[in-house]
Amino acid sequence: MKAIGFKTSLPIENQESFIEFETSKPIPGERDLLVKIDAISVNPVDFKIRQSGAKDTVLETPKIIGWDAAGIVQAVGEKVTLFEVGDLVYYAGDITKPGSNAEYQIIDERIVGRKPTSLNSQEAATIPLTALTAWEILFDRIRISAEKDKGKSILIIGGAGGVGSIAIQLAKKIAGLTVIATASRPETIDWCKKQGADYVVDHKDLVSSVREAGFENVDFILDFVDTNGYWDIMVELIKPQGHIASITGSSDPVVLNKLKSKSASFSWEFMYTRSMYQTEDMIEQHHILNKIADLLDEGVLKTTLNVTLKGFTAENLKKAHELLESGKMIGKIAIKF
Template sequence: MKAIGFKTSLPITEKESFIAFETDKPSASGYDLLIKIAAVSVNPVDFKIRQNAAKDTALDTPKIIGWDAVGTVEAVGDKTSRFKVGDQVYYAGDLTRSGSNAEYQLVDERIVGKKPQKLSNAESAAIPLTGLTAWESLFDRIKVNPDTDRGKSVLILAGAGGVGSIAIQIAKKIAGLTVIATASRSETQDWCKKLGADFVVNHYHLKDELNKIGHREVDYILDFVDMNAYWETMIDTIKPQGHIVSITGSSDPVDLSLLKNKSVTFSFEFMYTRSMFTTDDMERQHEILNRIADLLDDNTLLTTLNKTMQGLTVENLKEAHALQESGKAIGKTVIEF
């Protein structure tokens, strides 16, 4: 089968930052599905792994990355029960396994959902990783209850990014929250408003703009951009007994004691935790993806697809990675095979 990967972590402008090659088509066993892939999307995790997985020593065989895929089940393992050959599915995969930048991929059925019936392959491929991340942030980490928490405020940092774009919709339409998203450019501000944000504020003047809209403090904060850069601002902005969730990690230590006086809860959200550690509730991702598919099919949620490329090629992957690295991507970029 055809695949695209890399042996050395190189700048995306270098000729061999990605290479095309042929490798054996894998075989399904256990809980695995063998998927013939039709489309993939590109996320920040892709370029971060590309930049760091082979920095010091070249790999003997190319590493295939890529998370987020749509495709058709071609074969099933002996322990599977949720899907059959011919089913159309979508998923975000497993960080510890070979990725989706290939013609075929193995994926555990417990982290796979049914593809939205009314969406195209490209529209569907834009959703899994970011949809899971946003859903888990709100309902598994914060544990928002739409019945009792309706109307509470959430600040979404980087509202026009991949995760922010779906989080705005889930927070507004499913959780019933008052959504404040950050964006600084006119096109990103318009994007956030189109997706349902109640307020869009410029992150370069965050405190002043929150004051202007009457939300000096918020109940929840979702950090989808840079925990270190916003840490003290988040502490100042969060309400007493509020909850902060970050997906970005911390390159430098942060002072957790700043949370103490307000009794603020802090959580990390890492979408790959369940698959990486085969947690007891691993199947929840299957359930979340199916729920999101239903919400997409009934038009409650909208796809976050913004750019589509045609063909699994080195050139397309380079262009998609360069766009992600620029920090200027709006919504999601998808490559159809």
């Protein structure tokens, strides 16, 4: 089968930053599906791993990355119960295994969902990683519920990005929250409003912008940009007994002590935790993806696809990574095979 990977970490403009090669079609294990991929999506995790996954070394076999795909089940392992050959599926994958930048991929059925029938493959491929991340951060980490939290305020830092775009929709349409999203360019402000944000504020002067919008403090904050870069701002804006959650990580320790007087909480979200550690509730991602598919098919949620490249080539992967590395990408980018 054809695959695209890299042997060493190089700048994306380098000719060898991605290389096309032939490799054996993988064989599914007991609970695995063999999926023939029809479309993939590219996320910031892709370029971060490309930049660091083979630094100062040259791999003997190219590393295949990619963690968003839609396709058709070609074969199943002997203990698979959730899917059959011929099923259309979508998923975000497992960061510990070869990724979706290939014609075929094996994937544990417990982290796979049925493809939304209302979306084409490239629209569907943009959804899994960002939707799982947004769903988990809202409903598993902060444990927001529409019953007890409806009408409360949430600040989403990075509203026009892939995760921010779907998080706005989930926070507004499923949790019933008052959504404040950050953006600064006219096109990103417009995008956030189209996703359902009630207010769009300028991340360059966030405290003043939030307060000018009428909020002294907010109940919840989601950070999709830079934990430590926004830490003091988030500490100032969070309500007493509020909750902050982040996906971005930090090379420096986060000063949690600054939250003490407010008795505020802080959580990390890492979408790969369940698959990486084979947690007892790993199948929850299967259920979440199916819920998301239903919401998309019902028209409650909408795709966040904004750019489509046609053709599974190294050049198109390079273009996708260049767009993401620019920091100006709005919504999601997909590659149709």
